[in-house]
Amino acid sequence: MKIKFIILLFASIWMALIVRVFLLAVESNDYYKTLSQNNTIKHEKIAPIRGEIVDIKNRPIAINKLGFKIELAPHLLLKKNRKKFESTISFLHKTLPSLNIKDIIKAYKKKDSFYNHEFIKVVEYIPYKEIMPVYTQLNLRKNIKIEPAPKRYYPYKNIAAHMIGYVARANEKDIAHDRLIDLIGYTGKTGIEKYYNSYLQGTPGEKEIKVNANNREVAELSYKAPSENKRLKLTIDIELQKYITNLFKGLVGAVVVMDTHGAILTAASFPNYDLNMFVSGMSYKMYNSMASSLDHPFTNKLIHGLYPPGSSIKPSLGLVYLVNGIHSNDKVYCSGSIPLGKRVFRCWKKNGHKETNMVKAIRESCDVYFYEGSLKVGIKKMSKGLLRYNLGHKTGIDLPNEFIGVVPSRAWKRKKYNQSWNKGETLNTSIGQGYFLVTPLQIAQQTALIATGRLPTPHLAYMIGNKPYKEISRDVLTPREKARLPIIRRGMYEVCNAPHGTAVHHVNSKITIAGKTGTAQVVGIKQDIKKRKLEHELSYYRRSHAWFTTYGPYRHPQYIVTAMVEHGGHGGSAAGAIVSKIYDKLLELGYIKKR
The missing domain is CATH 3.40.710.10 (DD-peptidase/beta-lactamase superfamily)
Structure with a gap:
């Protein structure tokens, strides 16, 4: 009787194991396949380029200057990666001496964390002419990513300033009002730029990319271009x-x-x-001087x-x-x-x-x-x-x-x-x-x-x-x-x-x-x-x-x-x-x- 019980127990255990293996290998295949894909496939939003503003005779009065932003790989502050971080910072300083290295380090430390696996933006904008001579050198570095970053520019500077308005870095209130602004980083603050902001900023695109275990892109699976170049023509001459x-x-x-x-x-x-003062930012001293003027x-x-x-x-x-x-x-x-x-x-x-x-x-x-x-x-x-x-x-x-x-x-x-x-x-x-x-x-x-x-x-x-x-x-x-x-x-x-x-x-x-x-x-x-x-x-x-x-x-x-x-x-x-x-x-x- 004991032998029969032991045989029955082993048979039951083996049957349970066989059923479990079947469920894992066959029935749950789609679930784990999807989970695996989510770990290796990323959906990345693409920021649109802001639409231009022109006058009644098609003369540009608010345009975008072509430039680039610099991003660094995450987790470089870990003890094992510390030398990589120091080497990367030293390389940036040598290659682009105009950069403020203290600000770069500060920006990186603010965003870097164990839970962040995205590249960290450390430089908002570098003019096209400045970065192109060293673009190839920068792009070959695994820990550095160079991305296009247009910057708003007002060629007529102070002319019609209050009507045109300006764009500047978005704050938490702006982002809460429109989540797209978090992706773009800038928004219209005054004038026409603010009133028609939702139109001018366009809608984002999206790309599907495959990444490896180190979060590096290995293939682009799909690409949807952003809806942009929303041109606005004014009655102003x-x-x-x-x-x-x-x-x-x-x-x-x-x-x-x-x-x-x-x-x-x-x-x-x-x-x-x-208007360009607000795009790049101005000193508190200059702002306070203008804000306190009786005029x-x-x-x-x-x-x-x-x-x-x-x-x-x-x-x-x-x-x-x-x-x-x-x-x-x-x-x-x-x-x-x-x-x-x-x-x-x-x-x-x-x-x-x-x-x-x-x-x-x-x-x-x-x-x-x-x-x-x-x-x-x-x-x-x-x-x-x-x-x-x-x-x-x-x-x-x-x-x-x-x-x-x-x-x-x-x-x-x-x-x-x-x-x-x-x-x-x-x-x-x-x-x-x-x-x-x-x-x-x-x-x-x-x-x-x-x-x-x-x-x-x-x-x-x-x-x-x-x-x-x-x-x-x-x-x-x-x-x-x-x-x-x-x-x-x-x-x-x-x-x-x-x-x-x-x-x-x-x-x-x-x-x-x-x-x-x-x-x-x-x-x-x-x-x-x-x-x-x-x-x-x-x-x-x-x-x-x-x-x-x-x-x-x-x-x-x-x-x-x-x-x-x-x-x-x-x-x-x-x-x-x-x-x-x-x-x-x-x-x-x-x-x-x-x-």
């Missing part, structure tokens, strides 16, 4: 942009040249900076600069008046001031403008006329009308983080400060002061609305790949408002072309234009001051901002030119000559056709 940049030399502010459909031919914020060179003043509009708002506000009980021929007597309670609200012209109607009020920028009109119309209708014209809202330009400004009202003040509104604030609003804040681009959009009767959406893109940018303009005016536009246009024409017009002595263009000047105070004037100081008598940062917004040609509007000079004083004197030269350049370049 870089030649005109350079010309206007020279006109603004030494000035602080913003300028925009936009056609009446919203296409921006030139847009600039001053002072500007060389704010890093701020895109076109969409992020908030300023009192001053009298540049009077055409839009005049249109509100004309549909809310004020007739174009209604006259107001301007003696130079208007009393309200214990305060006196003064006109810019000490002795007043005498009898004034709407056209004269715009032509000579009479404050008293607009004070009186605001008391009749009221802040509720004023703010409602201006908001409908799109002030207090984004213009819709294809740039990131556009500011909306402030169109003050009772409700706004209650929400913002939990305070009630007073009539004096209505008067301040009527001349673009007080809480009222706009961006230069908003004033340009308002000017286009007056010139054409439609509200265009400003844009910088012209062609996204092979697809044209779809222009948008809206009909925001009522039939009554459209019928009264000629009155406002007449006033703006006389600003630039009639005796006593606030810009008539400063405009000297081959094109007949219409416009509105504005002088926006940055500091209040105390009631007990009887005699105002002239703008040039004030210290620089206490001078008013100067506005001049225009359209032309007057009869057949084609372009809007809006200029704002910080602390420039009077709009006509500060910007009249600049705007005149811009229109002449538009004529010279063939953008404006004389009729």
Whole structure:
């Protein structure tokens, strides 16, 4: 009986072993085959090359310079590999003496670990010309890998800097938002580069490679090319942009040249900076010096600069008046001031403008006329009308983080400060002061609305790949408002072309234009001051901002030119000559056709 039991036990054990061997050799073959493949076959993502940006005439304004990055094999810091590491570092120093060896060692130590089996990037970029003479020597070293690494370059440096924007190394927040950025390493940080980043960066490719036990590539099994070269064509004319940049030399502010459909031919914020500084990185000292400047060179003043509009708002506000009980021929007597309670609200012209109607009020920028009109119309209708014209809202330009400004009202003040509104604030609003804040681009959009009767959406893109940018303009005016536009246009024409017009002595263009000047105070004037100081008598940062917004040609509007000079004083004197030269350049370049 015992013998039978022992035989049965051995038979059972042998049967179990045979079944197990069968399962391992046959049934689990596919599983272990797949596991083996996963250990020897790698799927590697291929970073796409960022698309180029060109201007309206196909001149490159953001390109990629060809270069290379250097990667080192992992685990060279292990005791058994230490000599290999020292030899590799010594070889790099000898072959490429321009490299910072301390930074290379630091970068390697930061990424190397027992669990990392990938090559470690130690040099972000080396120019093509520098590496090509020694490329073969580097490529023969097993512990060194040389890979293509394009670098963003802006050939026009500071021209249109705030509009184009720049790319720089991605941070954790960027990577969390888009995992592809982790592969690329760089992302658009500002301007067009940021707004169209997902398009410009393309989509990655992938290759399937076979590696040996040392993680060295032995064969390429498949290759899928990345989708790249996503070309973006802008409406900007870089030649005109350079010309206007020279006109603004030494000035602080913003300028925009936009056609009446919203296409921006030139847009600039001053002072500007060389975009290439951000690609390679700059010292903390340089950054802090620029960031602490009172002229704010890093701020895109076109969409992020908030300023009192001053009298540049009077055409839009005049249109509100004309549909809310004020007739174009209604006259107001301007003696130079208007009393309200214990305060006196003064006109810019000490002795007043005498009898004034709407056209004269715009032509000579009479404050008293607009004070009186605001008391009749009221802040509720004023703010409602201006908001409908799109002030207090984004213009819709294809740039990131556009500011909306402030169109003050009772409700706004209650929400913002939990305070009630007073009539004096209505008067301040009527001349673009007080809480009222706009961006230069908003004033340009308002000017286009007056010139054409439609509200265009400003844009910088012209062609996204092979697809044209779809222009948008809206009909925001009522039939009554459209019928009264000629009155406002007449006033703006006389600003630039009639005796006593606030810009008539400063405009000297081959094109007949219409416009509105504005002088926006940055500091209040105390009631007990009887005699105002002239703008040039004030210290620089206490001078008013100067506005001049225009359209032309007057009869057949084609372009809007809006200029704002910080602390420039009077709009006509500060910007009249600049705007005149811009229109002449538009004529010279063939953008404006004389009729």
